[in-house]
Amino acid sequence: xxxxxxxxxxxxxxxxxxxxxxxxxxxxxxxxxxxxxxxxxxxxxxxxxxxxxxxxxxxxxxxxxxxxxxxxxxxxxxxxxxxxxxxxxxxxxxxxxxxxxxxxxxxxxxxxxxxxxxxxxxxxxxxxxxxxxxxxxxxxxxxxxxxxxxxxxxxxxxxxxxxxxxxxxxxxxxxxxxxxxxxxxxxxxxxxxxxxxxxxxxxxxxxxxxxxxxxxxxxxxxxxxxxxxxxxxxxxxxxxxxxxxxxxxxxxxxxxxxxxxxxxxxxxxxxxxxxxxxxxxxxxxxxxxxxxxxxxxxxxxxxxxxxxxxxxxxxxxxxxxxxxxxxxxxxxxxxxxxxxxxxxxxxxxxxxxxxxxxxxxxxxxxxxxxxxxxxxxxxxxxxxxxxxxxxxxxxxxxxxxxxxxxxxxxxxxxxxxxxxxxxxxxxxxxxxxxxxxxxxxxxxxxxxxxxxxxxxxxxxxxxxxxxxxxxxxxxxxxxxxxxxxxxxxxxxxxxxxxxxxxxxxxxxxxxxxxxxxxxxxxxxxxxxxxxxxxxxxxxxxxxxxxxxxxxxxxxxxxxxxxxxxxxxxxxxxxxxxxxxxxxxxxxxxxxxxxxxxxxxxxxxxxxxxxxxxxxxxxxxxxxxxxxxxxxxxxxxxxxxxxxxxxxxxxxxxxxxxxxxxxxxxxxxxxxxxxxxxxxxxxxxxxxxxxxxxxxxxxxxxxx
Numbered sequence: 001x002x003x004x005x006x007x008x009x010x011x012x013x014x015x016x017x018x019x020x021x022x023x024x025x026x027x028x029x030x031x032x033x034x035x036x037x038x039x040x041x042x043x044x045x046x047x048x049x050x051x052x053x054x055x056x057x058x059x060x061x062x063x064x065x066x067x068x069x070x071x072x073x074x075x076x077x078x079x080x081x082x083x084x085x086x087x088x089x090x091x092x093x094x095x096x097x098x099x100x101x102x103x104x105x106x107x108x109x110x111x112x113x114x115x116x117x118x119x120x121x122x123x124x125x126x127x128x129x130x131x132x133x134x135x136x137x138x139x140x141x142x143x144x145x146x147x148x149x150x151x152x153x154x155x156x157x158x159x160x161x162x163x164x165x166x167x168x169x170x171x172x173x174x175x176x177x178x179x180x181x182x183x184x185x186x187x188x189x190x191x192x193x194x195x196x197x198x199x200x201x202x203x204x205x206x207x208x209x210x211x212x213x214x215x216x217x218x219x220x221x222x223x224x225x226x227x228x229x230x231x232x233x234x235x236x237x238x239x240x241x242x243x244x245x246x247x248x249x250x251x252x253x254x255x256x257x258x259x260x261x262x263x264x265x266x267x268x269x270x271x272x273x274x275x276x277x278x279x280x281x282x283x284x285x286x287x288x289x290x291x292x293x294x295x296x297x298x299x300x301x302x303x304x305x306x307x308x309x310x311x312x313x314x315x316x317x318x319x320x321x322x323x324x325x326x327x328x329x330x331x332x333x334x335x336x337x338x339x340x341x342x343x344x345x346x347x348x349x350x351x352x353x354x355x356x357x358x359x360x361x362x363x364x365x366x367x368x369x370x371x372x373x374x375x376x377x378x379x380x381x382x383x384x385x386x387x388x389x390x391x392x393x394x395x396x397x398x399x400x401x402x403x404x405x406x407x408x409x410x411x412x413x414x415x416x417x418x419x420x421x422x423x424x425x426x427x428x429x430x431x432x433x434x435x436x437x438x439x440x441x442x443x444x445x446x447x448x449x450x451x452x453x454x455x456x457x458x459x460x461x462x463x464x465x466x467x468x469x470x471x472x473x474x475x476x477x478x479x480x481x482x483x484x485x486x487x488x489x490x491x492x493x494x495x496x497x498x499x500x501x502x503x504x505x506x507x508x509x510x511x512x513x514x515x516x517x518x519x520x521x522x523x524x525x526x527x528x529x530x531x532x533x534x535x536x537x538x539x540x541x542x543x544x545x546x547x548x549x550x551x552x553x554x555x556x557x558x559x560x561x562x563x564x565x566x567x568x569x570x571x572x573x574x575x576x577x578x579x580x581x582x583x584x585x586x587x588x589x590x591x592x593x594x595x596x597x598x599x600x601x602x603x604x605x606x607x608x609x610x611x612x613x614x615x616x617x618x619x620x621x622x623x624x625x626x627x628x629x630x631x632x633x634x635x636x637x638x639x640x641x642x643x644x645x646x647x648x649x650x651x652x653x654x655x656x657x658x659x660x661x662x663x664x665x666x667x668x669x670x671x672x673x674x675x676x677x678x679x680x681x682x683x684x685x686x687x688x689x690x691x692x693x694x695x696x697x698x699x700x701x702x703x
Contacts, residue, residue, distance in 0.1 A: 002206065002207060003205055005201075005202050005205055006128075007128060007194070007198060007199070007202045009072045009073060009096040009097040009128055010072075010073055010096075010097035010099070010128040010130060010194075011137065011139050011142070011144065011184075011202060012139065012142045012144065013043060013071070013072035013073035013097065013144065014043045014044070014072050015043050015044040015045075015046065015069060015071040015072050015073070016036065016041070016043065016044070016045055016046070016071055016072070016073045016074075016075060016144075016146070017045075017046040017047075017048050017061075017064060017067060017071040017073070017074045017075070017095075018032050018033060018045070018046070018047050018048060018055075018074075018075045018077060019048045019049075019064065019074060019075065019076050019077065019078055019086050019090075020048070020049060020076065020077035020078040021033060021047030021048060021049045021052070021055035021056065021060060021077070022049065022052070022055055022077075023052070023054070023055055023056065027077070028077040028101055028148030028149075029049070029055070029077035029148075030055070030056070031147070031148045031149060031150065032075055032077060032146065032147070032148055033045070033047065033055060033056035033058075034056075034150075035145035035146070035147050035148075035150075035151070036144075036145055036146075037056065038145060039138070039140070039143045039144065039145030039154075040143045040156075041143050041144060041145070042143060043072075044069070044071070045058060046058075046061055046067050046071060047059075047060045047061065048060065048061050048062070048063065048064060048067070049061075049062075050062040050063065063089065064086075064089050064090055064093055064095070065089065065093065070093050070094055070095060071095060072095075072096060072097060073095075073096075073097045073098065073099065073146070074090045074095050074097070074098045074099075075098070075099045075146060076098060076099065076100050076101075076102075077101070077148060079102075080102050080103070080104055080105060080106055080114060081106065083100065083102065083104070083114070083118070084114060084117060084118065084121075087118060087121060087122070088121070090127075091121060091122075091125045091127060095127065096126075096127065096128060097127065097128040097129075097130075098122065098127055098128070098129050098130070099129075099130040099131055099136060099137075099146055100118070100129065100130070100131035100132035100134075100192075101131055101132065101133070101134055101135065101136060101148050101189075102131075102132055102133065103132060103133040103190075104118055104132045104133065104190070115132065115190060115192060118132070118192060119192040119193060122192065122193050123193055127193070128193070128194060129192055129193035129194060130146075130186075130188075130194060131188075131189045131190060131192065132189055132190050132192060133167075133189040133190045134167055134187040134188060134189025134190070135147055135148070135149055135167040135170060135171060135187035135189075136148060136149070136186075136187060137184075137185065137186035137187070137199075138151070138154070138174070138182065138184065138185045138186070139183075139184055140154050140155070140156055140157075140158060140182055140183055140184065140185075141156065141157065141158075141183050141184070141206070141208060143156060147187075149171065150175075151171070151174065151175045152175050152176075152178065154181075154182060155181050157181065157183070157208070158180070158181030158182045158183045158208070158294075159181070159183055159208050159209060159210030159211065159294055160180045160181060160182045160183060160210065160211055160213070160290055160294050161182070161183060161184045161185065161203040161206075161209050161211070161212040161213065162174055162182060162184075162185040162186075162212075162213045162215075162290075163185070163186050163188065163196050163199050163200055163203070163212065163213070163214050163215070164185075164186070164187050164188070164196075164214070164215035165187075165188050165189070165191070165196055165215060165216060165217045165218075166187070166215050166217065166244075167187045167189065169187075169215035169242070169283070170185055170186070170187040170215070171187070172283050173213070173283060173286065173287050173290075177287045177291075178425060178430055179287075179291050179295075179425070179429065179430060179433040179434075179438070179439070180287065180290055180291060180294065181294070181434070183203075183206060183208045183209060184199075184202075184203050184206065184209070186199045191220055195219075195220045195221050195224070196214065196216065196219075196225075197219065197220075197221045197224035197225045197227075197228055198221075198224065200212065200214070200225070200228040200232075201224070201227070201228045201231065204228060204231045204232055204235060204237060209237055210237070210293070210294050211237065211238050211239075211240065211290055211293035211294050212232065212237060212238070212239045212240070213239075213240050213241075213286050213289075213290050214239060214240070214241040214242065214243075214277075215241075215242050215244075215286070216241055216242065216243045216244070216268075217244055217245055218245065218593075219268075219593055222593040222594050222595075225271070226271065226275075226594075229271070229274075229275035229277060230275060232275065232276075233275050233276055236460060238276070238278060238293050238452075238456045239275075239276075239277045239278070240277070240278045240279075240280060240286060240289045240290060240293065240452060241272060241277050241278070241279055241280070242279075242280055242281070242282070242283070242285075242286055243265065243268050243269075243272075243279065245265070266597070266615040267591040267593065267594045267597050267615060267617075268594075269615065270594075270597055270615040270616050270617045271594055271617055273616070273617075273628070274616070274617040274620075276455075276456055276459035276460070278452035278455060278456055280448060280452070281448075284442065284445045285445050285448045285449070288440055288442070288445040288446060288448065288449040289448065289449040289452045289453075291433065291438050291440060291449070292415070292438055292440070292446075292449040292450070292452070292453055293452070293453065293456075295433055295434075295436055295437075295438040296382065296413035296415075296436070296438065296453065297413055298457065298460075299381045299382055299413065299453055299454065299457045300381055300412070301381060302329055302377075302378070302379045302380050302381035302382075303326075303327035303328055303329040303379060303380070303381055303454070304321070304326060304327065304328055304329060304380075304381065304382060304383070304384065304447075304450050304454075305328070305329050305331075305351045305352070305353075305374040305375060305377065305379075305380040305382075305383045305384075306328075306351065306352040306353070306374075306383065306384045306385075306386050306417075307352075307353055307355060307367065307370060307371040307374060307383070307384070307385045307386065307402065308352055308353065308354045308355070308356070308386050308387070309354070309355070309356035309367070309387055310354060310356065311354045313386065313388075313419055313443075314352045314353070314354040314386075316419070316443065317352045317386060317443060317447075318352060320443055320444055320447055321352075321447055324444070324447050324448060324451055325451065326447045326450055326451045326454070327454065328351055328352065329351050329377060329379035329380045329381075330351070330379060331349070331350065331351050331374075331377050331379065332377055332378055332379065335349075335373055335374070335376070335377040336349045336350075338373045338376075339353065339355075339370055339373050339374075341369075342355065342366045342369045342370050342373075343355060343357065343366075343370070344357030344358055351374060351377075352386075353370060353374060355367055355370040355371075364398040364401065364402075367398070367402050368401060368402045368405045368406070371383065371385060371402045371403070371405075371406045372405055372406040372409050372410070374406075375406045375407075375409070375410045375412050375414070376409065376410055380410075380412060381412070381413075381454070381457075382412055382413040382414065382415070382450070382453070383406060383412065383413075383414050383415075384414065384415040384416070384417045384446065384450075385399055385402050385403055385414070385415075385416050385417070386417045386418075386419065386443060387399050387416070387417075387418065388418050388419055388420065389418045389420070389421070393421070393425070393426055394426055394428060395416065395426070395428045395429065395432070395439065399416055400416065400428075400432055400437065403415075403416055403432075403437050404437070407436075407437070413436075414437055415437065415438045415439070415440055415446065416432065416437060416438070416439045416440070417439075417440045417441075417442075417443060417446045418439075418440070418441050418442070419442070419443050420441070420442070421441035421442065462627070463623075464621070464624065465621035465622075465623045465624070466621060467618075467619035467620055467621050467657055467660060467661055468502065468619075468621075468622075468654070468657050468658050468661050469661075470661055470665060471500065471501055471502065471661075471665070475500050475501075476665055476666070479497055479500065479666065479669075480666065480669055482497075483666065483669040483670065483692075483694045483695070484669060484694075486694045487694070488535045488536065489691075489692040489693070489694055490510070490533055490535070491508070491531070491533055491572055491689070491690055491691070492508055492510045492533070492572060493692075494673075494690040494691060494692035495507065495508065495687070495690045497690075497692060498659075498662075498673075498675065498687065498690055498692075501658055501659070501661065501662040501665075502658045503655050503658050503659055503662070503675070503687065504651075504655060504684075504685060504686045504687060505675065505686065505687035505688075505690050506574050506575060506577065506686055506687065506688055507574070508531075508572040508573055508574035509524075509572070509573045509574070510533060510570070510571075510572055511560075511569075511570075511571050511572070511573060512569055512570050512571075513569050514557075514560065514561075514564070514569075517556070517557065517560050517571075517573075518557075520573065521553035521556050521557060522553060524573065525575065526550065526551050526552060526556075526576075527548075527549050527550055527551045527576035527578070528550050528556060528573050528574065528575060528576050529546065529547065529548050529549075529550070529573070529574050529575070529576050529688075530546070530547040530550060530556060530559050530560060530563065530571055530572070530573055531545060531546050531547075531571065531572045531574070531689070532545035532546075532563055532567040532568070532570065532571055532572075533570040533571050533572045534567050534568040534570050535570075537567065538691055538693075540689070543566075543567065544563070544566060544567070545563065545567055547559035547563065548576060549576055550576075556573070574688075577679050577681075577686060577688060579681050579682070580644070580645050580681065580682070581645075581647060581679055581680050581681035581682070582602075582637060582638060582647060582680045583602075583603045583604030583677035583678070583679060583680070584600070584601065584602060584603045584604075584652060584677065584678040584679075584680050585599065585600065585601055585602065585603025585604075585613065585674070585675070585676040585677065585678060586598070586599065586600050586603075586655060586656055586659055586675040586676075586678055586687070587599040587600075587659075587672065587673050587674045587675060587676065588618075588659065588662075588663045588670060588672060588673035589671075589672050590667075590670070590671050590672065590695070594617065595667055596618055596663040596664060596667045596670070597615050597616070597617060597618070597663075598615065598616045598617075598618050598620075598656065598659055598660045598663055599613050599614075599615055600613065600614060600616070600625065600628070600629070600652075600656045601613030601614055601632055602632065602634050602637075603676045603677045603678060604676070604677040610634070612632050612633045612634050613632075614628050614629070614631045614632060616628055616656075616660065618659075618660035618661070618663040618664050619657070619660040619661050619663070619664050620656075620657060620660050621657055622650065622653040622654045622656070622657040623653075624657075625652075625653035625656040625657055625660075626649065626650070626653045629649070629653070638680070645681075645682040646682065647680050647681065647682060648680060648681060648682060648683055648684055648685050649680070651680075651684060651685035652678065652680050652685045655675075655678070655685055655687075659673070659675070668695065669694060669695055670692065670693070670694065670695055671693045671694065671695045671696075672691070672692075672693040673690075673691065673692050673693070674689075674690070674691040674692075675687035675689070675690055675691075676689055676691075677689065
């Protein structure tokens with residue numbers, strides 16, 4: 001059942017007026033009419049053009065005011081010089097929705113610009129405005145094709161949604177990929193009033209939506225994007241995204257290591273991971289992932305099995321799967337025994353499997369048996385026959401026989417994959433794909449698609465434990481008051497803040513002169529660390545503000561004298577943490593779009609040199625943190641081995657989870673937090689240095 005949606009006047013109109021309608025082939029005013037006819041729009045169509053008697057075989061009206069009714073949707077195909085007056089007329093009539101394709105640019109335009117004036121007028125009127133500078137939208141289910149550009153034939157049913165902030169990002173897949181049957185597609189352009197988040201919300205409410213593809217340049221409404229992705233997660237609708245613009249944040253604006261390590265792209269990645277969005281890098285990968293999600297049932301447990309007719313291409317599959325981190329099923333002994341019955345001597349019974357051998361008349365029968373045996377293995381979640389195309393880009397019927405027989409015997413998803421496309425798609429390709437046997441061109445893009453399928457399956461199966469419980473209200477209010485008044489947070493107060501949120505940070509003693517040091521030196525336990533506590537110094541080691549492994553009062557006094565002369569008398573004395581372990585980093589930075597984010601990874605003095613960190617959207621559980629650690633390049637170092645101790649990873653992940661609670665709780669009061677290094681040891685985990693940057697950070701400048 002299709003439920004009402006606030007975008008219905010735009011996307012499901014009962015009547016459409018085309019201002020600037022024309023019979024000139026290739027003009028937007030003509031292409032709109034062509035597409036409405038081609039899409040078999042069932043509502044009323046009103047061409048509006050005072051200079052024409054008819055357009056598209058329908059009588060033209062001289063103005064919107066002359067129409068017999070107020071249309072649900074007005075499509076403007078006039079020059080930008082005339083658009084504002086036409087928009088004023090539509091608003092005066094109370095038209096609820098409009099679409100603009102043009103760029104809304106005028107020579108010698110004033111301020112505000114035409115685009116801003118159009119935005120403001122539509123917003124003030126509560127008008128649903130699509131565009132501008134876009135290629136329109138297609139609601140295939142409701143037969144509403146509102147685009148000024150040609151497209152291919154489309155079915156009136158399908159489950160694929162494609163939303164793109166790039167016009168070519170929509171048409172490059174929509175117009176060219178016949179293996180996909182779409183239900184809805186939109187090019188959102190300038191997003192003057194409605195943005196990609198609004199169309200995503202609409203698409204997720206449609207019962208036929210099976211998978212959504214996104215081409216994102218940015219999110220203009222991050223809170224709406226989060227809400228829509230949460231809806232997709234609840235409704236088990238996979239989302240596949242290209243996110244372009246992988247640029248780093250301006251590092252000079254970041255005070256902490258955590259802020260400097262985080263790029264603008266990492267926050268998007270954190271949001272995607274939090275909601276199971278599968279990320280791809282180009283249009284071919286996007287199209288392939290959409291084909292696989294739309295044409296294959298949900299996967300069971302296990303990994304990929306593949307059948308080949310070439311030893312070299314089998315090895316290529318192994319290499320690419322390793323590069324792309326796509327798991328290949330390890331065959332059970334009974335599967336190996338079964339395969340040995342069909343394989344020629346010298347062919348190993350392994351996955352991926354080259355089963356061709358010497359070929360011959362029995363080859364198709366043997367290949368069918370081998371592929372069925374592979375797919376029957378308990379470790380197989382899905383299978384692919386990887387064979388090249390026939391001459392002319394066709395498919396040998398025997399290939400589909402392997403696939404159908406194995407699918408019928410096991411009920412598991414199957415695909416036909418060509419290492420290279422060849423000379424075209426062909427009717428066999430489309431028929432097999434629509435039968436539920438996706439035919440995919442390119443082994444690499446296929447493996448990327450499989451990685452998306454498996455990752456989404458695992459995301460759905462994963463139990464998302466709740467984050468740690470919040471701290472007491474009185475503790476939160478006390479620190480909100482403190483941070484609200486603070487321009488600079490001394491390290492001793494930063495450590496106190498973190499400990500109040502259950503985050504283990506070393507406890508030091510503040511001193512402000514040689515006399516205090518003298519009283520302290522005889523009573524403390526050595527070795528110790530001496531650090532400057534002068535306001536404004538964020539990275540102490542960079543300016544000689546840290547002295548370590550001080551073993552007696554004389555060494556401590558000498559180090560303090562040198563440090564005080566150079567950096568001032570304020571200092572901090574803390575116990576020296578010794579023992580084998582690794583230096584990690586934990587931190588918070590504030591993303592301009594998505595708010596607080598948590599950084600975790602390899603730390604110490606090499607944090608920015610190594611840049612091996614991951615970013616998570618808070619709050620999260622220790623279990624989610626533990627899973628995310630697998631994304632570190634140096635992850636293996638945390639598991640011990642070769643005489644190194646097993647480290648207390650659970651303690652580190654619990655610390656990260658508690659920091660994530662603090663990030664959300666104090667979101668309006670913090671810009672950055674840095675716990676670097678965090679000393680991760682066999683049985684403990686403790687922060688050795690703490691930096692807290694309050695909001696606003698007007699009094700702090702990095703050294």
